[in-house]
Amino acid sequence: MFWCRIGSGIREIRAHKLRSFLSLFCVMIGVCSLILTLSFMEGLFESYSVMMRELGGLNKITIFNDDVPESQRFFRGIAPQCNLEDVHALSSFKPEVIRVSPEISLDTVITRNGKVFRGKALGCTPEIFEVERVQEDKGRLLKSFDIESSGNVIFLGALAYRDLFSPRESIEGSFVNVNGIPFEVVGKSKYYKVYPEEEEDPYGGSLPKKNKIVYIPLTTVRRKLTSKNDLTSIQIQIRDITQIRETVKAIENIMKITHKGIHNFNIETLEEYVRQFEKIKKGFMIAGFSIGGITLVIGGIGIMNLMLASITERIREIGVRKALGAWDSDIFIQFISESIMLSVLGGGLGLILSIYLIDLLKKIIVEYPPILNYSTLVIGFSFSIIMGVLAGIYPALKATYLDPIEALRYE
Amino acid sequence: MPLIEFKKVSKIYKMGSERIKALDEVSFLIEEGDSIAIRGSSGSGKSTIMHLLGFLDQPSSGSIQFEGTEFSSLNSRERAVIRSEKIGFVFQSFNLLPRLSVLENTLLPYVYQRHPESKVLERAHTALNKVGMGNRLNHLPNQLSGGQKQRAAIARALLNNPKIILADEPTGNLDSKTAAMILEIFESLHHEGRTIVLVTHDPLVAGHCHRQMIVKDGKIESMELR
Ligand SMILES: Nc1ncnc2c1ncn2[C@@H]1O[C@H](COP(=O)(O)OP(=O)(O)O)[C@@H](O)[C@H]1O
Ligand SMILES: [Mg+2]
Numbered sequence: 053m054f055w056c057r058i059g060s061g062i063r064e065i066r067a068h069k070l071r072s073f074l075s076l077f078c079v080m081i082g083v084c085s086l087i088l089t090l091s092f093m094e095g096l097f098e099s100y101s102v103m104m105r106e107l108g109g110l111n112k113i114t115i116f117n118d119d120v121p122e123s124q125r126f127f128r129g130i131a132p133q134c135n136l137e138d139v140h141a142l143s144s145f146k147p148e149v150i151r152v153s154p155e156i157s158l159d160t161v162i163t164r165n166g167k168v169f170r171g172k173a174l175g176c177t178p179e180i181f182e183v184e185r186v187q188e189d190k191g192r193l194l195k196s197f198d199i200e201s202s203g204n205v206i207f208l209g210a211l212a213y214r215d216l217f218s219p220r221e222s223i224e225g226s227f228v229n230v231n232g233i234p235f236e237v238v239g240k241s242k243y244y245k246v247y248p249e250e251e252e253d254p255y256g257g258s259l260p261k262k263n264k265i266v267y268i269p270l271t272t273v274r275r276k277l278t279s280k281n282d283l284t285s286i287q288i289q290i291r292d293i294t295q296i297r298e299t300v301k302a303i304e305n306i307m308k309i310t311h312k313g314i315h316n317f318n319i320e321t322l323e324e325y326v327r328q329f330e331k332i333k334k335g336f337m338i339a340g341f342s343i344g345g346i347t348l349v350i351g352g353i354g355i356m357n358l359m360l361a362s363i364t365e366r367i368r369e370i371g372v373r374k375a376l377g378a379w380d381s382d383i384f385i386q387f388i389s390e391s392i393m394l395s396v397l398g399g400g401l402g403l404i405l406s407i408y409l410i411d412l413l414k415k416i417i418v419e420y421p422p423i424l425n426y427s428t429l430v431i432g433f434s435f436s437i438i439m440g441v442l443a444g445i446y447p448a449l450k451a452t453y454l455d456p457i458e459a460l461r462y463e
Numbered sequence: 464m465p466l467i468e469f470k471k472v473s474k475i476y477k478m479g480s481e482r483i484k485a486l487d488e489v490s491f492l493i494e495e496g497d498s499i500a501i502r503g504s505s506g507s508g509k510s511t512i513m514h515l516l517g518f519l520d521q522p523s524s525g526s527i528q529f530e531g532t533e534f535s536s537l538n539s540r541e542r543a544v545i546r547s548e549k550i551g552f553v554f555q556s557f558n559l560l561p562r563l564s565v566l567e568n569t570l571l572p573y574v575y576q577r578h579p580e581s582k583v584l585e586r587a588h589t590a591l592n593k594v595g596m597g598n599r600l601n602h603l604p605n606q607l608s609g610g611q612k613q614r615a616a617i618a619r620a621l622l623n624n625p626k627i628i629l630a631d632e633p634t635g636n637l638d639s640k641t642a643a644m645i646l647e648i649f650e651s652l653h654h655e656g657r658t659i660v661l662v663t664h665d666p667l668v669a670g671h672c673h674r675q676m677i678v679k680d681g682k683i684e685s686m687e688l689r
Contacts, residue, residue, distance in 0.1 A: 060560055060562045060563055063562035067562065368556075368558055371558070372560065372571075374543070375546060376552070376574075376575055377543045377544065377546045377575035377576070378543065378575045379540050456519050456520075457514055457520050460554065460558070
């Protein structure tokens with residue numbers, strides 16, 4: 053029975069192999085390109101969100117020292133740099149501020165057994181590991197007792213470890229020299245992939261690069277490595293990301309009080325950066341859907357063309373079916389299902405092709421590889437079905453409203 | 464009650480500004496069990512009458528009743544139901560669907576039955592056996608001769624056990640020997656009590672029928688009993 057109702061369509065497809073293949077090919081390419089673009093975007097967005105997480109997330113605010121503004125130049129002499137008083141004042145801004153991380157950044161030369169690493173050492177407190185989301189790979193992080201005892205201990209970033217140790221060498225009980233002073237290595241961090249090591253400073257200098265940094269207790273740095281007492285920067289983790297503007301305002305006010313009203317600091321958030329990315333993301337979405345959409349429309353035209361040709365050839369069939377008692381709706385359903393059948397077939401082939409292609413591309417592309425989501429496959433497939441319906445409507449209506457007399461007379 | 468009644472039925476085709484009067488106030492009755500041959504020269508309006516009889520087309524004026532039901536009171540679905548349940552069509556050019564086998568072609572009317580009857584396969588086999596095609600079930604139309612195609616088409620027309628069979632020049636594309644065999648089938652169907660209307664050019668063929676209707680220029684010139 054199936055063959056009598058719509059099966060003749062399948063046989064029609066098989067009978068015109070080249071013609072059917074060409075329009076199936078159009079649909080296949082359309083679905084495939086839609087899925088590919090969506091997967092590439094997915095990969096990009098995924099890398100982005102991993103990066104955001106490893107940068108410390110959006111709820112991070114950084115305060116830097118800045119020049120005294122021109123209008124306040126007479127106060128240059130008395131303007132304080134970021135200091136522990138600021139940290140103290142900021143810590144008491146509860147509950148908006150969760151934790152405050154004071155930092156002194158130093159250029160250092162670190163040596164061990166003739167190996168050398170040049171990079172930034174960060175005098176810090178344990179808060180930094182929470183704010184920057186740094187995790188240990190071996191050993192342990194710096195603890196508060198390291199700060200209290202101002203011990204000569206150091207926590208290495210992954211690149212420092214790589215440069216100073218042989219591959220897979222244990223850090224246990226080992227020492228390094230920082231600017232000539234011996235420090236015990238207590239741990240090393242994970243390697244963070246989203247910071248490409250060859251890139252100098254991709255995030256406008258505002259964000260430390262976790263792999264390159266070594267961490268030393270703040271108190272130790274102040275006592276043994278630098279004569280300056282001032283902080284380089286202060287990082288703050290805030291509670292409510294939706295209140296970020298208000299919180300930044302409040303922090304600015306606190307800083308103004310501790311800085312005697314002098315605005316010689318700079319408050320940075322990732323917000324601007326996020327907004328930029330959202331804009332780019334939107335652009336990508338539009339571009340991706342346009343590319344996919346256009347190719348799908350081409351596929352739709354292919355199907356519509358095939359259906360129109362098929363209907364012209366099968367005009368008698370339509371007449372016969374009507375003479376045998378087919379309702380208009382039967383004819384419509386028959387031809388719309390043929391169109392959907394074609395698009396499902398083409399869409400299915402497109403799915404298979406895209407799965408293989410993405411698998412292949414994943415192996416080739418290292419940075420931002422495409423990510424194939426289940427939902428992307430569903431979107432691609434539904435698009436092809438929708439397209440099959442849309443492309444089929446006109447030909448099916450044409451068949452439906454064919455006058456049976458004309459259809460039978462047609463010689 | 465007659466099976467079909469035409470009262471002053473006219474059919475006018477419009478082609479652009481031109482109006483062609485294909486039928487001009489034609490009236491006649493068809494009783495159940497009748498067999499009628501329609502003759503007339505080409506273009507006289509025979510096919511037009513057949514289309515109207517089969518509810519495939521609508522008259523420009525006049526009344527057509529099928530078992531007392533007025534044509535114009537039915538919507539297109541109800542007309543389709545009457546076509547499916549009461550009428551079997553046989554065409555000059557067979558009109559088998561080329562991608563379907565003989566059996567599948569025969570089953571086609573079943574697809575559009577609104578109250579499907581059971582044992583459809585049995586019925587299809589009976590119909591195909593009756594026309595002598597019981598051994599060609601899986602052949603495709605292009606593997607058949609003209610006579611065989613027309614036999615299959617007749618089997619298809621018989622599937623839903625119609626009251627009336629309408630055949631428009633069913634032997635027009637066949638040689639005389641094959642034509643004679645096809646006409647024998649129609650004759651036996653008539654003997655079974657079915658109503659048959661067939662269009663033909665052949666006076667001999669017409670001689671087999673109960674009544675002969677001669678059509679000329681859209682009018683019935685004569686209606687004679689054999
Ligand atoms: N669809 C149509 N449009 C215009 N004229 C038509 C149409 N169908 C039939 N005719 C005309 O109506 C007349 C009767 O046609 P038809 O019933 O097919 O004749 P027959 O079957 O007796 O040869 C002819 O003159 C024919 O040209
Ligand atoms: Mg004719």
